[in-house]
Amino acid sequence: VAVAVIVIGYGAFPWIALTLAFSFGFYGLVKKQIGPAVDAVSGLTLESLWLLPVAAIQLGFVANLTGITLGTAGTLHTVLLLSAGAVTAVPLLLFASGARRVPLTVIGLLQFIAPIIQFAIGVWVLHEPMTVERWIGFALVWAALAILSVDSVIASRRHRRVPVDVAELA
Template identity: 50%
Template sequence: MSATPSSSNDPAAAAAPTSGTDEAQRRERKTGLLLGMTSYLCWGVIPLYFALLEPAGSIEIVAQRVVWSLLLCVILLFVVRGFRRTAVVLRKPKLFGVLAAASAFVAINWLGFIFGVQTHRVVEVSLGYFINPLFTVLLGVVFLKEKLNRLQWLAMAIGALAVLVIAIGYGRAPWLSLLVAGSFGLYGLMKNRVGRTVDAVAGLSIETMILSPIALGYLIWLEASGNGTFTSVSPGHTALLIGLGVVTAVPLLLFSAAARRVPLSWIGMLQYIAPVMQFVFGITVFGEHMPLARWIGFCLVWSALVVLSIDMMTRSRRRPRPVAPA
């Protein structure tokens, strides 16, 4: 009796699952790319949203952002049934401590960003986010004991020269750029410490929960003293302040979904979308002046980022690709 041929011996049949898997991966990456681009586009237009919140001050806006973000996170935790996961994190002192530090850094970053928008220094803020990848590399050296290769050292040297040129042009250090870059870089370092242990919704929930007593206390004092804007300007202004929860949480959740679907190198390329948009808005919408020294400094920063990107892509291509099981 002859044996029936196994489907595993059929090349077409064997190729089908692989082809299907490849197609699924392509769709997944395309979805991730779209989600990532959308998240950075949202972050890119945020300065326009913050500009609409006048006459609210930067501290009031940050406090409102914390309170409404926490409320939205509670709703999201209810929808995705994430209260148990969040409670587990709260019971771990080390994780809670890292997230407490992260909440402080993100509050400083938000405050610097909003202050920059309200004082028409959006270009300086955008410089901070251009510098951030270089600052992140520096943090890796200092805290994670990472070693730099020649291209990375070159990028760092060009970046330092850029800050020096801009400082000479300003007559002072671009402290707002350094504040934004430093706070966001340290926030990223804290989030790196918790790794995959804490998801995006739980992390933002705990961070805003830590900040909310201070934020809520400040808002109550502000309204009691007659200096708050939540109810005294217009219903539209109140709605915009409430909308800060959505403006904060949605890009973060989109980014989190993208990061699970595309390679880190792709995310590295996408991260420049937001500061480029902020830079353009600073010049065109907010009418900020760009003296020669600032142009030279920005060109040096962009050159450093090109060097850093080349290094990232080169190292990504050198990594051995996983061999499919036989």
């Protein structure tokens, strides 16, 4: 409902935002399903190998279009480019390791941290205009998150309370 309200207010369908949301949600689901069978390092290795052809094509495209800057734009630039892999890999390893240990619901709730930070920066630092439709959509998303959180707490408490049969104790 929140997306529908924002789309109506915006006047166009947010293809990029929804594609990113669904793709990362799907990624989290796959990591959760495969997680017990594959450790974090093996999983990241398989992901990297699967994406290697895509990366090679993209690197070739960029090389032909604008040129490669590795080693040509100064030492600091080269060091930053070479460290980009580790800066990317470490959070992915931590995510893969953590995704196996927590329920998918928790992973879903954690995915709202980055948008909250982006929202705060957009509104309070960059002074992005907030239309009425955006505020309504924002409120609907938070209402849904509150309902989900309350339901999760109730469900976890329900599972902790195991009824004891008095006849078995005798």
